[in-house]
Amino acid sequence: MNFQRLSSPVANMQNHYEVIVIGSGYGAGIAASRLSRAGKKVCLLEKGKEFLPGEYPSTTGDAMKEMQFNTPDGRIGPNNGLFEFHLNNDMSVYKGCGLGGTSLVNANVSLIPEPRVLEKDNWPEAIRKDPDSYWRNVDRARHMLQPNQYPEGKNGYPKLPKSEAMKLSAKGMGKDFRYLDINVTFENRRNNAGVDQYKCELCGDCMTGCNYGAKNTTLMNYLPDARNHGAEIYTGVGIQYISKNADGKWVVHYLIENAESNKFDAPDLFVTADMVIIGAGALGSTEIMLRSKEKGLTASDMVGERFTGNGDVLGFGYNCDVQVNTVGFGHHKVGEIPPVGPCITSVIDLREQPTLEDGMVIEDGNVPGPLASTITASMATISKIFGSEPAESLSEKMQRKLREAESLIRGPYHGAMNNTQAFLVMTHDDGKGKMVLEKDRLKILWPGVGKEGIFQKVDKNLRAATEAIGGEYVVNPTWTKVMDYDLITVHPLGGCIMGDDATKGAVNHKGEVFSGTTGTDVHKGLYVCDGSIVPLPLGVNPLITISALAERCCEIIAQDYGLTINYDYKDFAVQGETLKPGIQFTETMKGYFSTAEKSDFEKGKDLGRSAGSLFDFTLTVTSNDVETMLKDPQHQATLAGIVKAPVLSQSPLTITNGIFNLFVNADTEIPTKLMNYRMNIHSEEGKDYYFYGFKQIRDDKGFDLWKDTCTLYITVHEGTDEASPVLGKGILVIETADFAKQLTTMKVLNAASKMQELRVMTDFGKYFSGSLYDIYIKPHF
Incomplete structure (x- = not known):
């Protein structure tokens, strides 16, 4: 596989962009x-990490490392783990966190809602009166996402047991079966973004990440297309809130997820833009908007309202009379186990009911391979508690027990588990959920949602689908009396819904954020563009509708700003980044600085102390290629972080173009090495400064190793480079407690194994200690 990495190191980020x-x-x-494509300078910021095909978890252990659980009381797991669970009493959510968002871990289904859905008065009038604007942009989205049906019997693709089981369920229910349009590639080809993709291997691991490059996630199309047209992409960037500065520029406040700057109580970093488009998903965008409101952004009271789980229900036909091939490949190689198929391939379509809200779709599913080691015992236990055994003879019951025993002994690719059909249903809940911030954490409130009458109808249909294949129906354990009929959704929508004015929505039909609680005035240049703007449950998988609305939003932005989007295809060769093992640590230094002294560091420190002129920073030092860093005489790494200096700005200042040099030789009579810090500093008010600092490592009288390595002599220039006029001087130091914290932030990046991680850390340690030995010890022998 030859997939290119799209994201760049965060230290490359500039202080201002036309569009964020x-x-x-x-x-x-x-x-x-x-x-x-419209010619704007775009910077894309993603909280999650970038995974390429082959890097997604394939074992239970790897999957567990990527699970994050957000609860009202706190978080368990990594801040930007790939699999993100938001747990609440009424409605919980599963979503993806990575470059590509939930497209990385969804089931790829491109299904258009019933026309009646788009005719509901929940939508703004501009959409209801111009449905062509929706359909035109559906076509644009389909052109990029390239959905198609499973090609049964073509190009060597066999009948799939789980689809055959769905055919039996449909027949037993007296309903029609059909294959769905899914965003999956079934032949080796170059797609419409110039990315070479590979055919689906039927592994069934769509929902833990496609390791074969066959799944048409945004990482395979729209994102490389953005990169090829000049967009900069940064991962591991957690957005906190949005504000506006005195110059009318949008300020995006963020933190670097893996830098651990919170250990030093460092303030958020920021970057400014002329236009900001929030597309962090129904939960992420709503959380950003709610926090922005708390920080002073004026907005509609509808922010957080009209959340919907899109009527999602998960159920199982356990231990059926037919083989299903339920569990994906995981770590198994192609051919080691029978084909599973894409996560969802087919549907029993129960829409077109006299009442729209009674309609639903039932889709097949499967369990991804990385969860294989946990699923057999779990399903056997759950079936005992929440299952409904079919009426059957004694011999049939014995066959069922034997299949269950076989699964428990031989594993999930045999017996009862291998004969289990997963069902995913979408229908219409009442869409009256609410999202709020409590203790700065997002919480979903929706009392009684699982007791709505529609879910009893879903339950009845799933029992019928299971009965047709001789299985034991097992409900989702959360949708039970003991759990007060709580639900979980994989299709969260709403929270920043569209409306004709601020009393009906958080944004208008263009996605522009309303600037008040009434009326139609908007914040110019601030948009929300994702599933959070959808104002009602769609009753089907929402990805193609979200995509069409996003295409429509961009179409209108181009019209409003006099831009031209060139939709023509060009066969680009994607130019990506190559990752090598690197090293990273975060350090805080504090001290004093004075603008009254231009030449003497000690005087600058003393004058700064007398005037109470504090100066401190928290910087993350990163080398993305530690081998080259250690060999290169300049021993260069990058810097990213934040500065606090009230004499420069009352608000924290962010840095760009940060360069760090570790132990470079100085041209002095006494053997001396320097640690250099160079960076541009930017205030929220738009003022630019240039910072140069150095630590001087040399063997003076007495034991001064600690002092040398922890003392930074700083100069700030009033301009953008070292040639600009000197503004002031000062000295910063590392305090003992902060140094102890710094040691805990030291980590190896991009290591392929624990052995490589240890080797990189050892090489760096040898170089660091060897350099100190050369200065302080060697001259005395």
Whole structure:
């Protein structure tokens, strides 16, 4: 496989862009692509990491390392783990966190809602009166996402047991079966973004990440298209809130997820833009908007309202009379186990009911391979508690027990578990959920949602689908009396819904954020563009509708700003980044600085102390290629972080173009090495400064190793480079407690194994200690 990495090191980020896009899924990825094509300088910021095919978890252990659980009381797991669970009493959510958003871990289904859904008065009048604007942009989205049906019997693709089981369920229910349009590639080809993709291997691991490059996520199309048209992409950037500065520029406040700057109580970093498009998903965008409101951004009271789980229900036909091939490959190689198929391939369509809200779709599913080691015992236990055994003879019951025993002994690729059908249903809940911030954490409130009458109808249909294949129906354990009928959704929508004015929505039909609690005035240049703007449950998988709305939003932005989006295809060769083992640590230094002294560091420190002129920074030092760093005489790494200096600005200042040099030789009579810090500093008010600092490592009288390595002599220039006039001087130091924290932030990046990680850390340690030995010890022998 030859997939190119799209993201760049965070230290490359500049202080201002024409457009900042937050997120990277079907809303944000599309916005980045289209506005880059329109000639705008775009910066895309994603909280999660970048995974290429082959890097997604394939074992239970690897999957557990990527699970994050957000609860009202706190978080368990990594801040930007790939699999993100938001747990609440009424409605919980599963979503993806990575470059590509939830498209990385969804089931790829492109299904258009019933026309009646788009006719509901929940939508703004502009959409209801111009449905062509929706359909035109559905076509644009389909062109990039390239959905198609499973090609049964073509190009060597066999009948799939789980689809055959769905045919039996449909027949038993007296309903029609059909294959769905899914965003999956079934032949080796170059796609419409110039990315070479590979055919689906039927592994069934769509929902833990496609390791074969066959799944048409935004990482395979819109995001490389954005990169090819000049967009900069940064991962590991957690957006906190949005504000506006005195110059009318948008300020995006963020933190670097893996830098651990919170250990030093460092303030958020920031970057400014003329336009900001929030596309962090229904939960992420709503959380950013709620926090922005708390920080002073004026907005509609509808922010957080009209959340919907899209009527999602998960159920199982356990231990059926037919083989299903339920569990994906995981770590198994192609051919070691029978084909499973894409996560979802087919549907029993129960829409077109006299009452729209009674309609639903039942889709097949499967369990991804990385969860294989946990699923057999779990399902056997759950079936005992929450299952409904079919009426059957004694011999049939014995066969069922034997299949269950076989699964428990031989594993999930045999017996009862291998004969289990997963069902995913979408229907219409009442869409009256609410999202709020409590203790600065997002919480979903929706009392009684699982007791709505529609879910009893879903339950009845799933029992019928299971009965047709001779299985034991097992409900989702959360949708039970003992759990007060709580639900979980994989299709969260709403929270920043569209409306004709601020009393009906958080944004208008263009996605522009309303600037008050009433009326139609908007914040110019601030948009929300993702599933959070959808104002009602769609009753089907929402990805193609979210994509069409995002395409429509970009189309209108181009019209409003006099831009032209060139939709023509060009066969680009994607130019990506190559990752090598690196090293990273975060350090805080504190001290005093004075603008009254231009030449003497000690005087600058003393004058700064007398005037109470504090100066401190928290910087993350990163080398993305530690081998080259250690060999290169300049021993160069990058710097990213934040500065606090009230004499420069009352607000924290962010840095760009940060360069760090470790132990470079100084041209002095006494053997001396320097640690250099160079960076541009930017205030929220738009003022630019240039910072140069150095630590002087040399063997003076007495034991001064600690002092030398922890003392930084700083100069600030009033301009953008070292040639600009000197503004002032000072001295910063590392305090003992902060040094102890710094040691805990030291980590190896991009290591392929624990052995390589240890080797990189050892090489760095040897170089560091060897350099100190050369200065302080060697001259005395």
